[in-house]
Amino acid sequence: MSEPIYVGGIIIVCGIAAILIVRWIVKWCEYHQVADWGHAWLNRLDGFNRWFCRNFHGLQAEAVPLPVDGGAIVVSNHISGLDPLLLVASCHRPLRFVIAEEQYNRWWLRWLFESVGAIPVNRSSRPEKAFYAARKALDEGEIVAIFPEGGIPDADKPKVRLKRGATILASLAQVPIFPLRLEGIRGKRLHLTAVLVPSKARVSAASPLACDNETAKDCLHTITGFITEHIAEKQ
Numbered sequence: 001m002s003e004p005i006y007v008g009g010i011i012i013v014c015g016i017a018a019i020l021i022v023r024w025i026v027k028w029c030e031y032h033q034v035a036d037w038g039h040a041w042l043n044r045l046d047g048f049n050r051w052f053c054r055n056f057h058g059l060q061a062e063a064v065p066l067p068v069d070g071g072a073i074v075v076s077n078h079i080s081g082l083d084p085l086l087l088v089a090s091c092h093r094p095l096r097f098v099i100a101e102e103q104y105n106r107w108w109l110r111w112l113f114e115s116v117g118a119i120p121v122n123r124s125s126r127p128e129k130a131f132y133a134a135r136k137a138l139d140e141g142e143i144v145a146i147f148p149e150g151g152i153p154d155a156d157k158p159k160v161r162l163k164r165g166a167t168i169l170a171s172l173a174q175v176p177i178f179p180l181r182l183e184g185i186r187g188k189r190l191h192l193t194a195v196l197v198p199s200k201a202r203v204s205a206a207s208p209l210a211c212d213n214e215t216a217k218d219c220l221h222t223i224t225g226f227i228t229e230h231i232a233e234k235q
Contacts (some may be wrong), residue, residue: 035094042115046088053089053201057082057185061090061203062211066179070089071138071173072208073222075166076180077227078147081191083182087145090180090203095145096137098165119144125134138173148223152189176208177219179226186195 026044033047049185053059066072074095078088089097096117104113104120113120119137121130146163146169170177181204185193206226211219 017144034092035088035115037094039115043135046094049085050089053086055087057106057199057201059086059089059201061086062205064091064180064203065206065208066091066093066143066178067176069139071175072143072144073138073170073177074143074175074180075148075168075223075227076145077226078149078152079182079185080152080187080189080194082185082187082194082201083147084145085195086185086201086203089178090205091143093143095143096134098147099143100151102123117142119218123150131169134169135173136143138175139170142171148226154189160227160228162220164216164220166223167211167219168210170219171213171216172212174212176210177223179203179206179223181227 004165029044031047031050032051032052033043035043035046037046060098063076066074074087074091076083082098084095095117096119098119099113100123101120104110104118108180117137119130120135121127134146146166148164149160149165150163153160166177169175183202183204184200185194186199187197190197206222209219209222211218
């Protein structure tokens with residue numbers, strides 16, 4: 001057998017093996033997928049993320065009783081850059097995150113944020129644009145995810161007061177709020193590093209809250225107690 005034929009045979013075999021491996025990975029991601037994001041590649045990414053969070057970060061998540069359809073708000077404490085991945089892996093419906101504009105505009109991630117419908121908020125200039133976008137998403141029956149601490153709290157500062165945006169949105173759109181609590185994350189206050197460092201992540205879910213103009217203050221108090229005060233007591 002001449003050398004060119006031998007080399008060509010190896011290339012063909014390697015090419016077939018690569019195709020089979022890619023097909024296996026695609027099917028494997030589809031097997032683990034739960035939420036329907038409306039696009040095949042996003043659904044496969046959903047499956048990979050759920051496997052990654054469970055197996056690499058040891059995610060143990062309580063069932064989040066989101067409605068089968070219709071709008072709702074998910075709120076959670078904010079610990080690291082891993083948090084959105086854990087929340088997505090814990091919910092059976094897609095989440096539209098309200099995120100800081102400076103995070104949204106990172107060139108290597110913006111394509112992903114745009115694809116999953118993230119809502120950028122500029123906290124220093126016209127933050128109402130994000131509010132209206134979130135309200136529109138809720139009216140269209142989507143799930144909006146908000147970190148009401150307004151960012152990752154600094155451990156050296158006093159307890160952060162939660163922002164009222166989630167309760168106001170819930171009152172106006174007449175949708176429930178689902179408070180979640182994240183714990184067990186090793187890469188606290190880190191972004192990419194938190195994704196790459198193994199954790200023993202846990203997601204706890206409180207009962208959903210129905211907020212209107214009269215109970216918005218009580219809702220905020222309940223959310224604060226669940227996602228911040230309980231954590232402070234354990235630390």
